[in-house]
Amino acid sequence: MAYLAPAEFTTKMVDSGESKIFMSTRDTVIRAFMAGATLALAAVFAITVNVQSGQPLLGAVLFPVGFVMLYLMGFDLLTGVFTLxxxxxxxxxxxxxxGGVLRNWGLVFVGNFCGALMVAVMFSILFTYGYNTEPSEVGQVIAGIGEARTLGYKAHGIGGMxxxxxxxxxxxxxxxxGVVGAMISTNVSGKVIAMWMPIMLFFYMTFEHSVVNMFLFPSALLMGGEFSLGDYLVWNEIPVVLGNMVGGIALTGLTLYTTHVRTAPNRVVVDAKAA
Incomplete structure (x- = not known):
């Protein structure tokens, strides 16, 4: 699958991070907008599969289709720029x-949120026939997710946070x-496989993704979820953004960079007999 060695794709990671920092405001926001919208659509798809099949694993297996599409199109998620x-x-x-790094993060956050919010409004209309009926079964599940993943954490106080x-x-x-996975192959099939695996894992394990949540919680509020905007921000979005930032930088970006770009000197083996 035309696999690139870590020393090669980690250099591409740095190059990519540099290009994103110097990208124009217009292009950064448009690409982030489309990324947020595409990932939100994939979340609706996966939840619909879960509801209709009763098999959460199936939804997790299929959710990465949105992530794959957006990265093949060159769009940007906040979680990706946190790393690169x-x-x-x-x-x-x-x-x-x-300042350039923070500007990039801020623009991508705004673009992701606007794109995800657009899809949230569209599907809340679809699931309620223009707010004229109770939400459909999928809409009710989304509203329930919004409550469980705000008030559920809040009920446990500092432990929930x-x-x-x-x-x-x-x-x-x-x-x-998954973001790095898009760089470790030079053909589409290799990129898709490398991206698919970690995204499937995160979705099935119900980890918290700030951009997915930009869709889930506004749409839940629009469909009658019994929690407040403050609950969403304090008991989900803000701590999730901070957690996503730490995870992307510390566990992926820094580890790959330090061990494949800024490698430590090789150990010198001393021949005891010669000494």
């Missing part, structure tokens, strides 16, 4: 600053591996 953009700063690429944060870390550990 800091590497260009760490590598001291000319002109790359902390810690659990939420760790689920965010674990999520972007896997999702960022």
């Amino acid at each position: 953009s800091p590497l260009a700063l760490l590598d001291k690429r000319p002109g790359v600053t902390l 810690l659990t939420l944060f760790i689920r965010g870390i674990l999520c972007n550990w896997m999702v960022s591996m």
Whole structure:
């Protein structure tokens, strides 16, 4: 499958991070918008499969289709730029600053949120016939997810917040591996397989993905979920964003960069007899 060695694709990671930092505002927002919308559509698809089949594993197996599509189209998720953009700063690429990294993150967040919100509005209309009926079965499940994954964490206080944060870390550990997966092959089939595996794992394990949640919780609120906007922000989105950031940087970006780009010197073996 034209596999690239880690030393090759980690250099591509740094190059990609640099290009995202210097990308125009227009292109950054458009690509992020489409990424948020595409991933939201995939979330609806997977939940629909779960509801209709009663098999959560099947939904997890099929969910990565959205992730694959958006990365093959060159769109950007917040979880991806959390991993890639800091590497260009760490590598001291000319002109790359902390402000540039934060600007990239902020623009991608806005674009992802707007794209996911658009899909949330569209499907809340579909599931309620323009807000004229009770939500469909899938809509009711989405509303229930919104309640369970805000008020459910809130009920456990600081322990719930810690659990939420760790689920965010674990999520972007896997999702960022999917982002890297798009770089480890030079043909489409290789990219798809490499991206598919970690995304399937994160979805089935119900880890917390900030961009998926940008769709789930607004759509749940639109369909009568019994939680507030404040609950969504405090007891899901904000700690999940922070967890995703830590997971992407610490468990994927830094580990690959330090061991394949800035490698430590090889050990020198001393011949005891010669000494």
